[in-house]
Each structure stands twice: as C-alpha cells, then as structure tokens.
Amino acid sequence: MMLDATRPVMTEQSGPLQPGVVAVGKELPGQKDRPVAKAQDGTDWAGLLIRVRDRQDKAAFAQLFRHFAPRVKGFLMKSGAGAALAEECAQDVMATLWQKAHLFDPARASVSTWVYTIARNKRIDALRKDRRAEPEELDWGPEPEPDQAEVMEAQQDTERLGQALAQLPAKQRALIERAFYGELSHSEIAAETGLPLGTIKSRIRLALDKLRHHMT
Amino acid sequence: MTIRHHLSDQLLMAYAAGQLPEAFNLVVATHVSLCDECRSRMAAFDAVGGALIEEIDEMTMGEAALEAALSRIDGLPQATRAEPLKPAGIFPAPLADYIGGDLSAVRWRRIGGGVKQAILPTGRDASARLLYIPAGTAVPDHGHRGMELTLVLQGAFADDNARFNRGDIEIADEELEHTPVALAGQDCICLAATDAPLRFRSVLPRLAQPLFRI
Numbered sequence: 001m002m003l004d005a006t007r008p009v010m011t012e013q014s015g016p017l018q019p020g021v022v023a024v025g026k027e028l029p030g031q032k033d034r035p036v037a038k039a040q041d042g043t044d045w046a047g048l049l050i051r052v053r054d055r056q057d058k059a060a061f062a063q064l065f066r067h068f069a070p071r072v073k074g075f076l077m078k079s080g081a082g083a084a085l086a087e088e089c090a091q092d093v094m095a096t097l098w099q100k101a102h103l104f105d106p107a108r109a110s111v112s113t114w115v116y117t118i119a120r121n122k123r124i125d126a127l128r129k130d131r132r133a134e135p136e137e138l139d140w141g142p143e144p145e146p147d148q149a150e151v152m153e154a155q156q157d158t159e160r161l162g163q164a165l166a167q168l169p170a171k172q173r174a175l176i177e178r179a180f181y182g183e184l185s186h187s188e189i190a191a192e193t194g195l196p197l198g199t200i201k202s203r204i205r206l207a208l209d210k211l212r213h214h215m216t
Numbered sequence: 217m218t219i220r221h222h223l224s225d226q227l228l229m230a231y232a233a234g235q236l237p238e239a240f241n242l243v244v245a246t247h248v249s250l251c252d253e254c255r256s257r258m259a260a261f262d263a264v265g266g267a268l269i270e271e272i273d274e275m276t277m278g279e280a281a282l283e284a285a286l287s288r289i290d291g292l293p294q295a296t297r298a299e300p301l302k303p304a305g306i307f308p309a310p311l312a313d314y315i316g317g318d319l320s321a322v323r324w325r326r327i328g329g330g331v332k333q334a335i336l337p338t339g340r341d342a343s344a345r346l347l348y349i350p351a352g353t354a355v356p357d358h359g360h361r362g363m364e365l366t367l368v369l370q371g372a373f374a375d376d377n378a379r380f381n382r383g384d385i386e387i388a389d390e391e392l393e394h395t396p397v398a399l400a401g402q403d404c405i406c407l408a409a410t411d412a413p414l415r416f417r418s419v420l421p422r423l424a425q426p427l428f429r430i
Contacts, residue, residue, distance in 0.1 A: 070274035113266025130238035133310035136249035161267035191225030205256035
C-alpha cells in the first residue's frame with residue numbers, strides 16, 4: 001500500500017473542488033523557487049475547518065486532508081521520519097485536527113499554522129519519549145462569531161510570511177528551515193529571523209486582549 | 217498582574233520549532249500560561265512553521281489514506297468546547313500536570329536553611345525543580361553553568377539589578393553572577409530549569425552563608 005515516498009512528489013492541487021470553492025492561480029511545476037508564494041488557490045481553509053468544528057462536515061475534512069496530509073508527511077520526513085512513520089503520523093495529525101477542531105481560533109492562527117503546531121507536537125511525541133508541556137488553554141476558548149476582517153488578516157499572515165521567507169537570502173532561509181525541521185538544538189537556534197514577525201505578534205496580542213476584555 | 221521579565225526570542229523560537237529540552241519546555245509553557253505577551257510572540261513564531269508547511273514539498277499519501285482517515289474519524293468523537301482544567305492554586309495547568317496537583321501535592325525535600333526543593337521528572341538533557349525559599353533568604357546554588365531559567369510562582373526575589381514577581385522569568389547564563397534574595401513578606405516559590413548538571417555539593421556551603429534581607 002505504501003507508495004514510493006522517498007522523493008518529493010507533487011500531488012494534484014486539491015482534489016475535486018467543493019461547489020462554491022474557486023481555485024485561482026494554480027501552481028505550475030518548477031515554480032517554487034521564484035520569489036512569489038506558492039499556489040494561493042484562494043481556498044477558504046479556515047471556513048472548512050469551522051465546518052468541521054461546527055457541523056462535523058466530512059466533505060470539508062476530506063478537502064483539508066487532501067491539502068494538508070501530504071504537507072504534514074513532507075514535514076515529518078524532512079524532520080527525519082521514514083516514509084511509513086511519516087504517513088502514520090500524518091494520519092494521527094489529521095485525526096487530531098478533527099478531534100480538537102473546537103480549539104481552532106481563526107482570529108489568532110491560520111489553518112496552516114494550526115496544522116503545523118499539531119504536526120510539531122506529533123513529531124516530538126513520536127521521535128522522543130519526553131513529556132511535552134503545552135501552555136494552558138485560554139479558559140474562554142475562541143469566540144463563536146469572530147470578526148471576519150480579523151479572521152482574514154490572520155489567514156493572510158501565512159501567505160505574507162511565505163512571501164517574506166521566499167525573499168530572504170538563501171542562507172538565512174536555510175537556517176530557519178533547519179531550525180523548524182529539527183536539525184538545530186535550542187542553543188544553536190538564533191532567533192534573528194529577518195521576518196516581519198512584530199506585526200503578526202501585535203495582531204495576535206490585540207486579538208487576545210479583545211477576548212479577555214469580552215470574557216471578563 | 218504585570219509581568220516585566222519575559223522569555224527571549226530564542227527560547228520562543230526553539231519552543232515553536234519543537235527543539236527545547238523537556239525541562240525548558242515546561243518552564244516556557246508555564247510562563248506563557250501566565251503571559252499574553254509571550255503567548256502572542258510564540259504564536260508569531262508558530263506562524264513561521266505554518267508558512268513553511270504551506271511551502272514544503274508534499275509527499276503523496278498512500279492510496280487509501282483518505283478513506284482510512286474518514287473511517288477513523290467516523291468512530292472518533294469530537295471534543296466539544298473544553299472546560300479546561302483551570303487550576304485554582306498557584307500552578308498553571310502545565311506545571312500542575314507534572315506535579316499531579318497544586319502546592320499540597322509537592323513532595324519537598326529540605327536542603328537546609330529552610331530552603332526546600334522538589335526535582336521534577338524530566339528528560340536528562342535538562343532538569344527542572346521547584347524551589348521554596350523562605351522570605352528574606354538568599355536563593356541557593358547560584359553558580360550558573362549552561363542556561364538557567366527561573367520562573368516566579370509565588371512571592372518575589374531580587375538581585376542587584378531587578379525584582380522578579382509572579383510570572384517573571386529570569387534567564388541566566390554562565391556570565392551572570394548574582395545573589396538573588398527572596399523578598400520579605402511571602403515565601404518565594406520558583407520553577408527553575410537548567411541544562412547544566414545539578415550540583416548538589418555546592419548547596420550546603422552556600423546555605424551556611426548569613427541570610428540576607430532587603
């Protein structure tokens with residue numbers, strides 16, 4: 001059943017599209033070295049995850065799976081997992097996405113970022129025996145009806161960061177990748193990323209302040 | 217609660233990258249539980265991971281992967297809006313998890329001079345412990361080798377330069393030489409982690425020093 005997954009394989013974009021989802025700007029093979037972000041196909045990932053969260057929508061889950069599972073598998077293999085383990089872990093990550101959808105706050109994180117944190121946690125759990133402490137969940141959780149403009153901003157952060165990453169000098173970008181693929185120890189990691197993280201931080205901080213204000 | 221002493225970018229990025237030793241991971245998660253500023257900064261570093269995932273070379277999943285996933289979630293109840301375990305005591309959830317409760321669950325060992333410690337079970341690449349320092353007492357064992365993180369959970373301590381209250385974190389490296397003292401008023405409880413081996417031998421002579429007061 002395992003495919004040969006020892007080399008990167010481009011999958012089809014996102015499988016059969018759901019009605020109402022428009023794909024634009026499909027990526028052409030060999031384009032990813034250009035200083036533009038990869039395929040922004042305009043899919044509303046946050047909307048799909050919210051459908052998973054609120055309506056247990058399996059079609060939405062399938063669409064998320066087609067997009068994210070191969071990426072999670074790629075991430076885990078870059079982090080040193082073999083193809084079989086990476087596939088198994090990617091399955092676990094997607095199951096966690098289903099199970100913990102209620103924790104997803106589209107005003108604070110893009111779906112890509114949220115999937116990344118689940119995949120990172122899975123990597124720690126799979127490759128190390130240590131326990132892994134996580135920050136306390138905010139006791140009020142995400143707002144049921146978040147401000148759409150804020151959600152849009154949060155979802156676009158990933159795209160903008162992707163563009164900023166693509167414009168970094170190759171050496172600097174390689175250091176960031178090595179850090180996130182687990183090739184650097186904590187003392188080797190230098191946090192001077194050259195990325196515009198300050199604006200993202202400020203936006204998230206505002207979202208947190210607003211949530212706290214709302215709830216107290 | 218105003219937190220003045222925060223995590224470094226390096227620690228936050230190492231947490232986001234999943235590369236901290238378990239003991240440091242615990243201190244970072246505990247601080248972030250108390251500090252919205254660092255929670256936001258951490259989320260910004262997480263977003264870097266999100267951008268990388270979006271750009272990464274995809275690896276095709278096995279043919280039946282999606283069907284397998286769909287049948288798996290079929291039997292998988294979704295968690296509903298969580299009532300997260302909100303500890304009532306002084307320990308935020310990640311620390312309470314390690315200890316298995318709040319202050320009353322800590323198994324302290326006296327190390328002299330009224331000071332107590334409890335070593336927490338973590339991986340070997342760094343160690344974590346709780347320290348209980350009576351108000352007005354010097355903090356023991358302050359040679360630093362490697363990196364040491366000290367997070368205040370109750371009371372406060374101060375050295376020549378700064379005061380550390382609940383939620384504040386001190387990041388010390390080998391160059392820092394100081395004599396932190398628990399401030400009068402309330403006994404000080406800290407979570408400390410270091411990636412240097414614990415040096416028990418140095419504790420007793422230091423505790424024999426006269427007690428400092430501020």
